[in-house]
Amino acid sequence: MRIRAAVGRDGIVEVRVLMSHEMESGQRVEAGAVVPAWFISQVTATHNGRTVMTAQWGPSVSKNPYFAFKFRGGKAGDKVALSWTDNRNETRSDETTIA
Amino acid sequence: MTALDENRRKLLKTGGGWSLAAALAAAGMLPSRAALADWNKSAFDGKNVAETLKALGIEPATASASLVLTVPDIADNGAVVPVQIASRLAGTTRLALMVEKNPNTLTAVFEILPDAVADVSTRIKMAQTSNVVAIAVADGKVYSATKEVKVTLGGCGT
Known part of the structure; x- marks a missing residue:
């Protein structure tokens, strides 16, 4: 995963x-057979170990998913x-430091 | 037979297609990440907005101008349609994203925990020209915002 986190002037991070995943829809037919769905179904975001957002996804999120969100209470270095x-x-889990 | 033996037997039995961690989790020996919040299969199987909301345990929605759905008017490539949902409704705890004419209506559900801002962006697949529907649950009430996206090339086969 590529993660960028930056705190703005309003104190909001x-x-x-960008995640790397096929996100196979389960609708695609290849050589006469449906390719089974294969997708990220759950996402969890934490700030210093505290969960700030969770998500459930279906296979209609695009391949190599992009996800952007915001939260309060973070500072540079967190x-x-x-x-x-x-x-x-x-x-898969990855982390970064807030710029 | 001791509990450990039983777990070992389960491990051996399920070893084929499963990862060791998944088998251990199934045997109750490891906390499963998926168990934290079960993926809502019936909601993601929903074929229209009403059915999907019901499966999510969400009441029917009323349109709100304070829920802002940003999508392109025209998407050349249905495989990658950028979407942003931003709610200015106080006490927003959940956001959901649906595409009326996709094979399954629901694309994503976001749980907005207390320090999160109800403003998320992602990219989605659209099979054909369709209404995109954003749902927000705020203070126990349900709001929606709907916009049509014209799709030139469907993105369902991707």
Whole structure:
């Protein structure tokens, strides 16, 4: 995952994330067979270990998902971590430092 | 047979397609991340807005100008349609994103915890020209914002 987090003048931290995932829709047919859906289903964002946002996604989020969100109470140097779980129960977590 | 043996047997039995961690989680030995909040399958299987809201346990919505849905008027590529939902409604705790004419209506649900701002952006797939519907739950009430996106090339096969 590529994560960018920056605190604005209003004290609100803006986080932008690019995840690497096929996000197979389950609608696509290849060689006469439907390619099974394979997608990130759950996303959790934490600030210094405290959860600030969670999300549930379906397969209609685009391939290599982009996700941007904002939260209050963060400052430069704090840790922001993102983790996802897909429908095959694979997971990935990454973190960055607020700029 | 001890509990440990039983778990070991489960591990061996499920070893094939499953990861070790998943098998351990199934045997109750590790906390499963997925168990934190179960993925709402019935909501993501919904075929229209009313059905999906019901599966999410959300009341029917009323349109609100304080819920701002930003989408392009025309999307050349339905595989990548940028969407932003921003709610200025006090006490917004949940946002949801739906596409009326996709095979399954629901795209995403966001839980806005107390320090989060109800302002999220992502990119979605659209099968064809359709209304995009944003839902916000604020102070227990349900609001919506709807906009049509004209899709030149559908993004369902991607």
